[in-house]
Amino acid sequence: MTRRTGPTPTVRALVSDRDGGQCARCGLLITREWSLHHRVPRGSGGSKRPEINSPANLLLLCGSATSPEGCHLAVESHRRDAQRTGYLITKLANLDPADVPLLYHGAAWVRLDHHGGITVHAELDPAEVAP
């Protein structure tokens, strides 16, 4: 028997609703390939932490962790930038993802809560955003 360690269908629906069917990083309306990204990674015992499959830790991203196009692979392959923008949270930091601001749609810093909510933390001057 394979133990399911991913988010529940309820949580997946919450995240998809919260992100409005758009990629959290680039804002593209998702019509093709997409995936759920974990901000605090699941591996190495991470799945034992209750917040791993919380909406605060999950993002809708275009592409997949292996497809060359899309944001998911971009996040995985530019880890320092992803950490600076809140897309990756190192497990060693032991932070609650709800406390780590995220650069959402490249336009605003937000905080995600554990119940599928989103709060604007700070609007951003577009000139500040590195492409």
Ligand SMILES: [Zn+2]
């Ligand atoms: Zn994207």
